[in-house]
Amino acid sequence: MTLIILMAVGGTVIIFLLVMGVLSFVGASRDEAEKKVGHRLRQLALTEVEHQSFDLLLAQSSMSQVPWFNRLLLRLKFASNISKTIRQASVKGTAGTYLLLCALLGLAGxxxxxxxxxxxxxxxxxxxxxxxxxxxxxERRKSSRMNAFHKQLPEVLDLMSRALKAGHTFGGAMRMVADEFDDPIGGEFGKTLDEINYGMDVDRALKNLLDRVDVADLKFFAVSVNIQRETGGNLAEIVESIARLVRERFVLFGKVRVLSAEGRLSAWILSALPFVTAGILYFVNPDYMSRMWTTELGLQMSYGAIFGMALGMLCMRRLVSIKV
Structure with missing residues (x-):
């Protein structure tokens, strides 16, 4: 009886903490962020700030509203990786919020x-x-956003190439991209252009763009622009060549996806087959199939089968995941 009471109390506490954590996550404090921005702007208005200090002031970010927890997270590398993923996924919340949510769900599980x-x-x-x-x-939100960015990139580079050939400056071409294209690429290029207009060096602004966007083909563009600024050359032709290169890589990715389609389909069928077979057997003879979870031997066999299937799914996933 005492064990049941402890479990009930523990479950109640976990559910309460989970609900409070979700409510805190959903109601992300925009007012708090606006207060911090206003405080920083007042500091800039009242004091003389050097260029390096200004960059540091803008780069400050908080992983948690709790001071001691924020200091702890700043020392952990995986927490900074989570913060980077949050920026790339363009979602609300901080690394501390997601880690606390992971802990609460783990306790509930x-x-x-x-x-x-x-x-x-x-x-x-x-x-x-x-x-x-x-x-x-x-990770799913980040992957979806980066894929959308990647699909927009060739059209963006074509637009920039035509704009440069028409006589527009590099900043003017980026402004056309920010105005004409939807998020994510329009918003990201707009942020980069704002950083340049506010006085940041082009090299650093492009580096910040690469930090916010995890797309390998974008590195070709950033490196080419930086090299052209140092050595000279026809930037319009360079950007046009990069657009053609990105399209050729899309074609290659498509061929790889087609060639690996059979393996992916086989993996899905093999993963679903045991569950489908178990469902059919239970529908035909419930007493026979129910022994898998009503007897000790059946439970052990079920646990072993689940473990083996999970291991097999991981192996098949590695086999059909081809990196180019």
Whole structure:
């Protein structure tokens, strides 16, 4: 009875913390961010700030609203990687918010797994899966946004090439991109142009663009612009060549995707086949199939099968993931 009471109390506390964490995440404090910006602008207006100090002031970011937790996260490399992923995914929240959400979901999974099965290792496995969900969502959002940026890039480079040939400056060509194209590429180029207009060096502004956008083909553009500024040359022809190169890489990626389609389809079929077969058997003979989770031997066989299937899925994923 005491164990049941402790589990009930623990579940209540976990659910309460989870709900409060989600509400805190959804209601991200825009007012707090505006107060910080206003405070920094007042500091700039009242004091003389050198160029390096100005850059540092703009570059400051907080990973958590809790001071001691923020100091702890600043020392951890994976926390800075999460912050970078948040910027690239263009979502609300801080690294501290997502880490706390991971911890709360992990605790909920640990408690739920132990209550449902009575085995700590099942609770630990469920805690790992649930705890990784926020980071998995972040990676998916980042991947989706970067893919959209990559698809827009050839058209953007063509537009910039035509604008440069028509006599526009590099800043004017970037302004056309920021005005004509939707997010993500329009917004990112607009931020880069704003940094240049506010006095930042072009090299550093392009470096910041590469930090915000994880697209390999964009590096060709940034490096080419920096080299052209130092050595000279026809920037319009350089940008046009990069656009052609990006399109050729798209064609190559398409061929690789077609050639690996059979392997991906086989992986999906092999992954779904055990679940489909188990469902059919349960529909035909429930008593026969229910022994897999009503007897000790059946549970052990089920756990072993799940582990083997997870390992097989990882192996098949590595086999069909071809990097070019």
């Amino acid at each position: 640990l408690w739920g797994g132990m209550v449902a099965t009575g085995k700590w290792w099942m609770g630990a496995g469920l805690a790992g899966v649930l705890g990784y969900l926020p980071l998995f969502w972040l």
